[in-house]
Amino acid sequence: MQGYFGIYWTYPVPWLGFTRFDGVDHAARISRTIRYQRDIIRREVAALHGVLAAEAAFMENAPDRGTPEVAAEIAQAAKARPELVPVLVDFGQVLGWRRHPDLMRLMNDAGAHFAAPDPIFLAGVRFDPAAHFRDWASRWQDHAQxxxxxxxxxxxxxxxxxxxxxxxxxxxxxxxxxxxxxxxxxxxxxxxxxxxxx
Structure with missing residues (x-):
C-alpha cells in the first residue's frame, strides 16, 4: 500500500497574532485553512487506497505571498521521507492568485500528488476555500485602510x-x-x- 506525506501550509496573520503553531493538530485547531487541507488530504488518500503515513504543517514567512525559503523547507521535509508521496491541496486549480510557484515547482519535481480544493463541510459548516480566501483578502484590505x-x-x-x-x-x-x-x-x-x- 502506497504511503503518503500530507503537507499543509498557510500564511501568517500578524495583526491578529496568528504567527505560529506547534504541529499539525495544533495548527488544525487554530487555522481553518490547515484543518481544511488536512481533511481534504485525508479523504484524498483514502480514495487512493493509500495510507497517510506522515503529516506536517508549515507557515509562510510573509502574510501575502509564498516565499522560496518556505518552499525549500517543505521540499526538504518531503525529501527526508523518500518512501512517501507528498500530497498537497492545489489551491491554484480554482484560485490562481494563491498559487505558490516555488512550492509547486519543487513539489512537481518531488512527484507530489495534488488534491483539488473542493468545498467540504468542516464541523458541520460548509467551507469553500475560494470564498474563504476572498473574505480574507477583503479583511486584509480593510485592515490596510x-x-x-x-x-x-x-x-x-x-x-x-x-x-x-x-x-x-x-x-x-x-x-x-x-x-x-x-x-x-x-x-x-x-x-x-x-x-x-x-
Missing part, C-alpha cells in the same frame, strides 16, 4: 503617556495592549521609526 486611524490611536496614547524615552514609551504602549499596525509588540527601535515619520 485603517493604518491612518491606527496611527492616530498610537499618537493619542503617546500624548497621554508618562514622559520617557522610546523604550519606556514602547513598554507603555505594550502594557496598554496597543500593538503596531502589523500586530507586533513595540520596541524602542520600531517606535523611534514610527515617531520619525511625523
Amino acid at each position: 485603517r493604518k491612518d486611524s491606527h496611527r492616530q490611536d498610537v499618537l493619542a496614547a503617546l500624548a497621554a503617556a508618562p514622559h520617557g524615552g522610546n523604550a519606556a514609551l514602547a513598554a507603555y504602549l505594550n502594557a496598554e495592549g496597543l500593538r503596531t499596525h502589523t500586530g507586533k509588540a513595540w520596541s524602542a527601535d520600531n517606535l523611534r521609526k514610527f515617531r520619525a515619520k511625523g
Whole structure:
C-alpha cells in the first residue's frame, strides 16, 4: 500500500497574532485553512487506497505571498521521507492568485500528488476555500485602510503617556495592549521609526 506525506501550509496573520503553531493538530485547531487541507488530504488518500503515513504543517514567512525559503523547507521535509508521496491541496486549480510557484515547482519535481480544493463541510459548516480566501483578502484590505486611524490611536496614547524615552514609551504602549499596525509588540527601535515619520 502506497504511503503518503500530507503537507499543509498557510500564511501568517500578524495583526491578529496568528504567527505560529506547534504541529499539525495544533495548527488544525487554530487555522481553518490547515484543518481544511488536512481533511481534504485525508479523504484524498483514502480514495487512493493509500495510507497517510506522515503529516506536517508549515507557515509562510510573509502574510501575502509564498516565499522560496518556505518552499525549500517543505521540499526538504518531503525529501527526508523518500518512501512517501507528498500530497498537497492545489489551491491554484480554482484560485490562481494563491498559487505558490516555488512550492509547486519543487513539489512537481518531488512527484507530489495534488488534491483539488473542493468545498467540504468542516464541523458541520460548509467551507469553500475560494470564498474563504476572498473574505480574507477583503479583511486584509480593510485592515490596510485603517493604518491612518491606527496611527492616530498610537499618537493619542503617546500624548497621554508618562514622559520617557522610546523604550519606556514602547513598554507603555505594550502594557496598554496597543500593538503596531502589523500586530507586533513595540520596541524602542520600531517606535523611534514610527515617531520619525511625523
